[in-house]
Amino acid sequence: MNALEEPQAPAFVTRLHGSGGSLRGWVVVDSLVDGLAMGGTRMTAGVSEEEVAGLARDMTDKFTLAGLRIGGAKAGIVAGGTDREETFRTFGRTVKPLLHGGIHLGIDMGVTPADRAVFFAEAGYDPRFRLGAPDMPIDWRTYYEPLIDATGHGVGVAAVTALEARGHQGPARVVIQGFGAVGRAVARFLEARGHIVVGVADVQGTISADRLPVAALVAATDTFGHIERSGLPQGVTLSEGADAWLDVDADLLVLAAQKHALTAENAHRLRAGVVVEGANLASNGAAKEKAAGAGVTLVPGVIANIGGAASAALAVTRVVPFGLEAGARKAWVFDWVGDRVRQNTMDLLEIAAGRAGDPLPELLAARRAERR
Numbered sequence: 001m002n003a004l005e006e007p008q009a010p011a012f013v014t015r016l017h018g019s020g021g022s023l024r025g026w027v028v029v030d031s032l033v034d035g036l037a038m039g040g041t042r043m044t045a046g047v048s049e050e051e052v053a054g055l056a057r058d059m060t061d062k063f064t065l066a067g068l069r070i071g072g073a074k075a076g077i078v079a080g081g082t083d084r085e086e087t088f089r090t091f092g093r094t095v096k097p098l099l100h101g102g103i104h105l106g107i108d109m110g111v112t113p114a115d116r117a118v119f120f121a122e123a124g125y126d127p128r129f130r131l132g133a134p135d136m137p138i139d140w141r142t143y144y145e146p147l148i149d150a151t152g153h154g155v156g157v158a159a160v161t162a163l164e165a166r167g168h169q170g171p172a173r174v175v176i177q178g179f180g181a182v183g184r185a186v187a188r189f190l191e192a193r194g195h196i197v198v199g200v201a202d203v204q205g206t207i208s209a210d211r212l213p214v215a216a217l218v219a220a221t222d223t224f225g226h227i228e229r230s231g232l233p234q235g236v237t238l239s240e241g242a243d244a245w246l247d248v249d250a251d252l253l254v255l256a257a258q259k260h261a262l263t264a265e266n267a268h269r270l271r272a273g274v275v276v277e278g279a280n281l282a283s284n285g286a287a288k289e290k291a292a293g294a295g296v297t298l299v300p301g302v303i304a305n306i307g308g309a310a311s312a313a314l315a316v317t318r319v320v321p322f323g324l325e326a327g328a329r330k331a332w333v334f335d336w337v338g339d340r341v342r343q344n345t346m347d348l349l350e351i352a353a354g355r356a357g358d359p360l361p362e363l364l365a366a367r368r369a370e371r372r
């Protein structure tokens, strides 16, 4: 294998049929570092082994780029309309040996903190304790819940870094596709640094104005990222057309909604010079090529959106200074995420400036070599 080649096959794939109940799904452990791997659990009707494997590879890449000593994994459960609690109890019994063996499985699409509590309890798994590792002095929720905005923080750092690298001066006009946990945190981060949010989109359409008041928008949004139209300030423009967020004139576009938002079919409509992926796989390969061809700077999700995963991995690998009081501990994690995202963004853009083609494989190869 030469330095640029990625390892091909996952370390192992476990097919789930259920223990003491039936279940269909997979756990893909893409890579192990020091016997550890981690990733979220996704439950959708259409999830496939291929999708889980792709997401597990993404986790490997994120941790490699961030310099975290843990491998990438992902779990997928095919949603079957059976009793939710029973499903997660069965899941907990089935993946029990993996959880206790260093494969930490968290939350992803379709799985809530309450579901996680069910499968952790059924497996008798508490991430505070692991053979051979020091105990965490606080429980998982006390550590993790205050870090909800860590992903948005990192995405914001990537955006500011990319704007600076392009020589952008003064406030940038920003469009944010997706106003969920990530989109809202990015909006607050960028507004606090003097940038102007001119467009936001949720699944129902796009809201735009010369300047959108972020606090008022957040107040009109529910926890699922639905913006209540009746609560909006006067003078905003509403567009229901699909991808209308692409038509708002802006310097920066943040993709914080679903996968493949940017494709070969719509990339020619890009107006912003900088695109940052807050969502996983927010653009596909063809869209990235088109964007690069049009001179657009794109920061991929594996660099920008590591905040949530990195926060969890920092605890699982016991890198967090748990002795710090709550506020200082949160600041430490946010600074750690911001530093890694800034460095990776700068290094990626430097590689991109030096040659044609996707710069990510070269950066990954460099980080893999550093980790050895």
Ligand SMILES: NC(=O)c1ccc[n+]([C@@H]2O[C@H](COP(=O)([O-])OP(=O)(O)OC[C@H]3O[C@@H](n4cnc5c(N)ncnc54)[C@H](O)[C@@H]3O)[C@@H](O)[C@H]2O)c1
Pocket (backbone or CB within 6 Å): 109, 151, 177, 178, 179, 180, 181, 182, 183, 201, 202, 203, 204, 205, 223, 224, 225, 226, 256, 257, 258, 259, 278, 279, 280, 305, 306, 307, 308, 309
């Ligand atoms: N939350 C995290 O820490 C985190 C970490 C890494 C990646 N991600 C990914 O980032 C994305 C956003 O995460 P989140 O936690 O903010 O999700 P969320 O469910 O809280 O919010 C999603 C937002 O996207 C909007 N949306 C969905 N489909 C859309 C469409 N077709 N057009 C426009 N808007 C659409 C929704 O209305 C909502 O505002 C997801 O893909 C998620 O998997 C999240």
